[in-house]
Amino acid sequence: MGMTITxxxxxxxxxxxxxxxxxxxxxxxxxxxxxxVTSPVAIAEFEKLGVEKVxxxxxxxxxxxxFTPNKDIKSAEQCKIVRExxxxxxxxxxxxxxxxxxxxxxxxxxxxxxxxxxVIGADSHTCTYGALGAFATGVGSTDMAxxxxxxxxxxxxxxxxxxxxxxxxxEWVSGKDLILHTIGDIGVDGARYMAMEFTGxxxxxxxxxxxxxxxxxxxxxxxxxxxxxxxxxxxxxVKGRAKRDFVLYKSDEDAPYFEIREYDVSKxxxxxxxxxxxxxxxxxxxxxxxxxxxxxxxxxxxxxxxDLEIAARIMQGKKVHPEVRVIIIPGTQEIYLxxxxxxxxxxxxxxxxxxxxxxxxxxxxxxxxxxxxxxxxLATTNRNFVGRMGHPESEVYLASPAVAAASALxxxxxxxxxx
Amino acid sequence: xELRGKAHKFGDDVNTDYIISGRYKFKTLDMKELxxxxxxxxxxxxxxxxxxxxxxxxxxxxxxxxxxxQAPLAIIHxxxxxxxxxxxxxxxxxxxxxxxxxxxxxxxxxxxxxxxLAIDLEKGVLHNLTKGIDLKITPLPKVMLKILSDxxxxxxxxxxxxxxxx
Numbered sequence: 001m002g003m004t005i006t007x008x009x010x011x012x013x014x015x016x017x018x019x020x021x022x023x024x025x026x027x028x029x030x031x032x033x034x035x036x037v038t039s040p041v042a043i044a045e046f047e048k049l050g051v052e053k054v055x056x057x058x059x060x061x062x063x064x065x066x067f068t069p070n071k072d073i074k075s076a077e078q079c080k081i082v083r084e085x086x087x088x089x090x091x092x093x094x095x096x097x098x099x100x101x102x103x104x105x106x107x108x109x110x111x112x113x114x115x116x117x118x119v120i121g122a123d124s125h126t127c128t129y130g131a132l133g134a135f136a137t138g139v140g141s142t143d144m145a146x147x148x149x150x151x152x153x154x155x156x157x158x159x160x161x162x163x164x165x166x167x168x169x170x171e172w173v174s175g176k177d178l179i180l181h182t183i184g185d186i187g188v189d190g191a192r193y194m195a196m197e198f199t200g201x202x203x204x205x206x207x208x209x210x211x212x213x214x215x216x217x218x219x220x221x222x223x224x225x226x227x228x229x230x231x232x233x234x235x236x237x238v239k240g241r242a243k244r245d246f247v248l249y250k251s252d253e254d255a256p257y258f259e260i261r262e263y264d265v266s267k268x269x270x271x272x273x274x275x276x277x278x279x280x281x282x283x284x285x286x287x288x289x290x291x292x293x294x295x296x297x298x299x300x301x302x303x304x305x306x307d308l309e310i311a312a313r314i315m316q317g318k319k320v321h322p323e324v325r326v327i328i329i330p331g332t333q334e335i336y337l338x339x340x341x342x343x344x345x346x347x348x349x350x351x352x353x354x355x356x357x358x359x360x361x362x363x364x365x366x367x368x369x370x371x372x373x374x375x376x377x378l379a380t381t382n383r384n385f386v387g388r389m390g391h392p393e394s395e396v397y398l399a400s401p402a403v404a405a406a407s408a409l410x411x412x413x414x415x416x417x418x419x
Numbered sequence: 420x421e422l423r424g425k426a427h428k429f430g431d432d433v434n435t436d437y438i439i440s441g442r443y444k445f446k447t448l449d450m451k452e453l454x455x456x457x458x459x460x461x462x463x464x465x466x467x468x469x470x471x472x473x474x475x476x477x478x479x480x481x482x483x484x485x486x487x488x489q490a491p492l493a494i495i496h497x498x499x500x501x502x503x504x505x506x507x508x509x510x511x512x513x514x515x516x517x518x519x520x521x522x523x524x525x526x527x528x529x530x531x532x533x534x535x536l537a538i539d540l541e542k543g544v545l546h547n548l549t550k551g552i553d554l555k556i557t558p559l560p561k562v563m564l565k566i567l568s569d570x571x572x573x574x575x576x577x578x579x580x581x582x583x584x585x
Contacts, residue, residue, distance in 0.1 A: 048577075139510060149576075156560075385434050
């Protein structure tokens, strides 16, 4: 029996020739990740384990990105715990303010997560790295603590759903729309416990930034991981970034799939997920009645250079609608610099948008753009749960950077071809 | 390990932001304080209704959303002894095992708010004492049962010095 790419990576890290879906295995992990919300809990658990040292100081990534730059005294205390732990244990990949970025934009960019890796992160969007052909999944702080001590984690080998995208991708339709379409189709628990393998000619031609967006939202369908077989596009991204060797895995012809779903993308239009679940998707042309108070362009889903590029293209020489607050957050310092060199930051500021240092900030209702009662935001983020960006009676609509930029100019949800 | 208490019922797709809202989630590591706000946006008085040992009973996909362990910890510290649902989101499920909160999958349509329940984890059965019926529960894999009965992953690890899969 053949294996999927997910099975192969897990088998290799469990020291086995073959693993089957449903099997419980103990795995070596290549990378363990935590942020300023989850790491303090993990550090407290780590201390309880009674272990002197971390398993490998180069393989633990600590990225304070959620409430940073410290938004208040409590978050400052949390970050201090992480910083002191990093110093005490000589953690190589601790990213201080000024050098940091949103974790899931930062680690691939720095070549710290690579094809063939097993990555666990105490953050649910850790599944982002599947775009590189890695097995990456979110865990809690206790798992993170145990992995920091042992370099290992237990997993149930997941079944895989294969998603095949074919046809010609229409203008303005992006990776965000493909994944929203998929979540709309299978629902927020449609891939519960499972691997989501994204394949087909559309994926083969999709840029890395768009692939990251797709893998990032696997968790919004309940997926354990999202994964894309590495190819030339992956290699050209990884080349020059990778700090160590890596392995390329591909699914076998006879690999077992729980299900195969095929999508013809030729007739797709940009989508908007309505409150309060990412599965509530509608075509943007059916959302134009929604007036908005705020637009957020950024996050681990859509804070990369191509996301800013498309927003800049739409906003160039135009003005933000007078009743809309627009907040643009480049995902990392490197993305920020690149956007500056290309003139995007100037375009945004001249249009009347606020540009922020990298942070998760408003995506989880943390800071930098909280909503008041009754307010509506269109965001390129990943969750639109009740109260996600602020008041329990505020609303979040999810869409691509193109829809977000167009809507910023019009003050209502707007298809990009209308501006 | 037998658990006993009454059912507090919720619907499908109860996400981690409902379990403990972002308004509180990051403010403190004091779980007792967080526990006071558990499920607040779904039922503002929920905390005051809990008798220690009670169960949260829900529909599909309980615990979807973020990976933060504050969600199961807030439930534990509110005095809830187990969560019973039709299905669970996986990170939440994992976090429950690791922090020592039993999670039980069964057909929760057979349970009404206020029903008295008794759960035997080893035998894999849930008695609905109010209705006088037994419900089959999906058995936990041995390793998870072991972690749970040790009181969570940290205690398990301290006991064995590693993961014990046998």
